[in-house]
Amino acid sequence: xxESHIILLPQADYFQWVRATRxxxxxxxxxxxxxxxxxxxxxxxxxxxxxNGYPEQGDIEAWLKARFASARIDPVRINFPEELESTLQxxxxxxxxxxxxxxxxxxxxxxxxxxxxxxxxSTPADDGAFKLYWPTDYAVITQAFGANPEIYSxxxxxxxxxxxxxxxMNTNIYGGYEGTVFAVENNPDVHPYGKHVRILHxxxxxxxxxxxxxxxxxxxEKVKAKQMIGKADSTGNSTGSHLHLTLKKDGATARKETxxxxxxIDPTPFLIYPDK
Ligand SMILES: [Zn+2]
Numbered sequence: 424x425x426e427s428h429i430i431l432l433p434q435a436d437y438f439q440w441v442r443a444t445r446x447x448x449x450x451x452x453x454x455x456x457x458x459x460x461x462x463x464x465x466x467x468x469x470x471x472x473x474x475n476g477y478p479e480q481g482d483i484e485a486w487l488k489a490r491f492a493s494a495r496i497d498p499v500r501i502n503f504p505e506e507l508e509s510t511l512q513x514x515x516x517x518x519x520x521x522x523x524x525x526x527x528x529x530x531x532x533x534x535x536x537x538x539x540x541x542x543x544x545s546t547p548a549d550d551g552a553f554k555l556y557w558p559t560d561y562a563v564i565t566q567a568f569g570a571n572p573e574i575y576s577x578x579x580x581x582x583x584x585x586x587x588x589x590x591x592m593n594t595n596i597y598g599g600y601e602g603t604v605f606a607v608e609n610n611p612d613v614h615p616y617g618k619h620v621r622i623l624h625x626x627x628x629x630x631x632x633x634x635x636x637x638x639x640x641x642x643x644e645k646v647k648a649k650q651m652i653g654k655a656d657s658t659g660n661s662t663g664s665h666l667h668l669t670l671k672k673d674g675a676t677a678r679k680e681t682x683x684x685x686x687x688i689d690p691t692p693f694l695i696y697p698d699k
Contacts, residue, residue: 427465427466427467428451428453428465428466428467428468428469428520429453429454429455429456429461429462429464429465429467429468429469430444430447430448430453430454430455430456430468430469430470430471431455431456431457431458431459431462431468431469431470431471431483431487432444432455432456432457432470432471433457433471433473433476433477434457434477435476436504437457437567438564438567438691439504440455440471440504440507441455441691441692442504442508442696443504443505443507443508443511444471444507444508444511444692445508445692445695445696446508446511446512446515447511447512447514447515448692448693449550449552449554449693450515450550450552451515451520452552453469453692454680454688454689454692455689455691455692456689459477459480459483459486459487461682462487462491463487463490463491463494464679465494466493466494466495467494467495467497467521468487468491468494468495468496468497469497469499469521469522470483470484470487470496470497470498470499471499471501471507472484472498472499472500472501473500473501473502473503474502484496484498495521497521497522498522499511499522510522553600553624553625553626553628553693554599554600554693554694554695555599555600555630555668555670555690555693555694555695556597556598556599556600556648556649556695557588557597557599557694557695557696557697558588558596558597558598558599558632558666558668559588559589559590559594559595559596559597559655559666560590560594560595561588561589561590561591561594562589562696562697563588563589564586564587564588564589564691565587565588565589565665566583566586566587567583567586567691568582568583568584568585568586568689568690568691569581569582569583569689570582570583571583578615579684580683580684581682581683584669584683584687585631585633585667585668585669585670585687585690586667586668586690586691586694587665587666587667587668588665588666588667588668589665589666590655590664590665590666591655591664592636592655592656592657592664593636593637593654593655593656593664594654594655594664595651595654595655596620596632596635596651596652596653596654596655596666597649597650597651597652598620598622598630598632598646598647598648598649598650598652599622599630599648599668599690599693599694600622600624600628600630600648601624601625601645601646601647601648602622602623602624602625602628602630602645602646603622603623603643603644603645603646604620604621604622604623604640604641604642604643604644604645604646604652605621605622605623605629605642605643606619606620606621606642607619607620607621607638607640607641607642608620608638609638611658611659614659615659615660616631616633616634616659616660616667617633617634617635617656617657617658617659617660617661618634618635618636618637618638618653618656618658618659619631619632619633619634619635619638619659620632620635620638620640620652620653622646622652626672627672627673627674628670628671628672628673629670629671629672629673629686630668630669630670630671630690631667631668631669631671632652632653632666632667632668633659633661633666633667633668633669634655634656634657634658634659634661634664634665634666634667635653635654635655635656635658635666636653636654636655636656636658636664637653637654637656638652638653639651639652639653639654640652640653668690669687669690670687670688670689670690670693671685671686671687671688672686672688673686674686675687675688
């Protein structure tokens, strides 16, 4: 069973912070959140503390300790995403999940044994963990996961249930990871996702690629990571060509790992940004 651990990051420039956690996220299989309240659902909270990073809470470390007394707070004090990245990469290199500054209270369990994680993960692309290679030719997220709850509430959703990624009309859409195509919708008018492709991956992960102009794979087909699976468009409930990417993990809703129904989880920490 996965360790109950989350990384809390400043909401401003959230994706720059998320990106800085990539190697650590892949090494230790931990998610990130910009929401301090959600972070409180976890036993271990690694928190990136930048100056004025949490304008609502102020001193975020004190705020967390006051509200979530049984949680273990693992502060990482940084000024820039680059600092966060180097700090966390050093932890990955040493296999130390938490920083030395963490005071382990007597109530915490034996969570300090991290030796079972892979020993060398300096090249996250080769560590064998599920990940999402960038699915378009444009390294821009145009709508974040969980964004615009006021819009999505009318669909019964707590927020945007995936990430939108730039993909102009008829540009290439790639599968994020190897797997088997388990659903293809070629009718643009019967689902809010329009024409779309669904792929089943290892470890119970599933991805959905929505609003396509054209699908290029069949149900049952085995696909490789980065294989072209379709072309971008704006079919279904969409304004303007882009890719909507949804990630699901079987059982995530039942295990309360996500507040979304249908096992939808945040794909952001799994995304591998393309090399510039
Ligand atoms: Zn979307």
